[in-house]
Amino acid sequence: MTARDVATRRPQASEVDTREQLLIAVNDLIIERGLIDVSFSDIAQRSGVNSALIKYYFGNKAGLLMALLERAILPSLKQMEILLKLPDSPQDKLRKHIMGIVNTYHRYPYVNRLMHYLLAEGGDKYKTRITEELVKPGARGQEIILQEGVEKGVFRPVNPMLFYYHVIGACDHFSHGRFSLKHAFGVHSITDDLKREYVAYLCDSILNGILRKE
Amino acid sequence: MTARDVATRRPQASEVDTREQLLIAVNDLIIERGLIDVSFSDIAQRSGVNSALIKYYFGNKAGLLMALLERAILPSLKQMEILLKLPDSPQDKLRKHIMGIVNTYHRYPYVNRLMHYLLAEGGDKYKTRITEELVKPGARGQEIILQEGVEKGVFRPVNPMLFYYHVIGACDHFSHGRFSLKHAFGVHSITDDLKREYVAYLCDSILNGILRKE
Numbered sequence: 213m214t215a216r217d218v219a220t221r222r223p224q225a226s227e228v229d230t231r232e233q234l235l236i237a238v239n240d241l242i243i244e245r246g247l248i249d250v251s252f253s254d255i256a257q258r259s260g261v262n263s264a265l266i267k268y269y270f271g272n273k274a275g276l277l278m279a280l281l282e283r284a285i286l287p288s289l290k291q292m293e294i295l296l297k298l299p300d301s302p303q304d305k306l307r308k309h310i311m312g313i314v315n316t317y318h319r320y321p322y323v324n325r326l327m328h329y330l331l332a333e334g335g336d337k338y339k340t341r342i343t344e345e346l347v348k349p350g351a352r353g354q355e356i357i358l359q360e361g362v363e364k365g366v367f368r369p370v371n372p373m374l375f376y377y378h379v380i381g382a383c384d385h386f387s388h389g390r391f392s393l394k395h396a397f398g399v400h401s402i403t404d405d406l407k408r409e410y411v412a413y414l415c416d417s418i419l420n421g422i423l424r425k426e
Numbered sequence: 427m428t429a430r431d432v433a434t435r436r437p438q439a440s441e442v443d444t445r446e447q448l449l450i451a452v453n454d455l456i457i458e459r460g461l462i463d464v465s466f467s468d469i470a471q472r473s474g475v476n477s478a479l480i481k482y483y484f485g486n487k488a489g490l491l492m493a494l495l496e497r498a499i500l501p502s503l504k505q506m507e508i509l510l511k512l513p514d515s516p517q518d519k520l521r522k523h524i525m526g527i528v529n530t531y532h533r534y535p536y537v538n539r540l541m542h543y544l545l546a547e548g549g550d551k552y553k554t555r556i557t558e559e560l561v562k563p564g565a566r567g568q569e570i571i572l573q574e575g576v577e578k579g580v581f582r583p584v585n586p587m588l589f590y591y592h593v594i595g596a597c598d599h600f601s602h603g604r605f606s607l608k609h610a611f612g613v614h615s616i617t618d619d620l621k622r623e624y625v626a627y628l629c630d631s632i633l634n635g636i637l638r639k640e
Binding site: 245246247249324325327328329331332333339342343347348351370371373374375377378379380381382383384385386388389391392393395396397399409410413414416417418419420421422423 | 459460461463538539541542543545546547553556557561562565584585587588589591592593594595596597598599600602603605606607609610611613623624627628630631632633634635636637
């Protein structure tokens with residue numbers, strides 16, 4: 213490795229680090245507060261990065277929140293692409309898909325609020341990106357699994373759009389509802405066991421709900 | 427009716443009107459914006475009631491939002507009480523219950539965001555009121571219907587807490603997701619027909635999901 217390699221590589225690595233460091237700070241603040249309402253000065257204080265740099269990397273708050281949203285969702289869309297190519301049965305694909313969404317929302321319980329916020333406030337640029345990059349590929353993947361199940365005679369035909377809202381809402385609300393979980397049910401944190409129990413319950417319930425009856 | 431009756435009644439009637447007028451203004455602003463972030467001056471401008479009166483009626487913003495939340499949820503809890511006393515089968519009770527929640531969220535799509543906001547930010551007073559008055563009675567009603575179904579041999583036993591998050595999430599997300607509905611699915615408004623289609627789909631799916639298999 214020459215001195216020149218080091219000189220040209222280091223700034224890139226540190227840019228990646230600073231960007232990721234900022235996103236981790238926003239992620240943590242949003243999860244702690246349970247609200248997506250965080251200011252540049254909160255983020256600067258938490259990350260130790262000054263707010264001029266936040267502007268440099270993300271332009272404005274919407275740009276920062278969009279990057280946070282992509283960071284949370286893109287990996288699970290990548291998983292969906294892989295899942296669709298597996299030789300598994302449609303039932304198993306659906307189970308893996310539901311487990312994947314529950315896990316994503318468990319890790320990033322703010323995802324739907326953030327998406328909703330950007331769709332309402334972020335302007336047309338973000339609307340198109342969210343729709344084309346994040347919502348449609350997920351919905352399309354579900355539709356392919358449902359269609360495959362119908363063709364193989366295991367699922368009854370259902371409207372994929374209605375199915376989408378049912379599944380996403382159910383997966384999301386469990387993690388998002390952690391405040392009511394605590395107060396109404398005395399559950400202070402969603403342990404891995406409880407998450408697994410929810411996944412098992414939800415997979416059984418949703419699959420029973422669409423299986424073609426003998 | 428004496429002059430005294432009129433003199434003592436009128437202020438009460440007008441108080442009710444002003445209070446309701448303020449709640450309608452907040453309701454409309456939140457629905458239009460898709461966000462619960464409204465200021466006293468926005469409300470004053472929309473309602474034509476000055477902001478000193480908002481403080482007089484509700485104390486502070488949390489008090490106002492709590493009143494809005496109760497206005498949205500209490501009627502459906504009243505319906506739940508009536509439903510539990512009907513001679514209907516557990517399946518029919520569950521269908522009516524699901525239809526009731528979808529209708530409530532369709533009319534007040536902000537309910538869960540508002541509850542979440544008050545649980546996160548409203549302080550202990552609101553936590554207790556929301557938990558005891560709004561969340562627990564609804565969850566308890568569901569549990570009674572599920573239990574009745576298990577006793578009559580029509581439902582398989584499921585964890586009522588997991589069922590609660592499944593049903594509430596699915597009912598809520600459809601109305602809350604109206605922005606993504608528009609962009610990702612080209613559905614510009616949730617018509618009564620589409621709402622009925624969702625209720626029918628969801629009732630079938632959730633009931634099939636918990637029916638005891640023959």
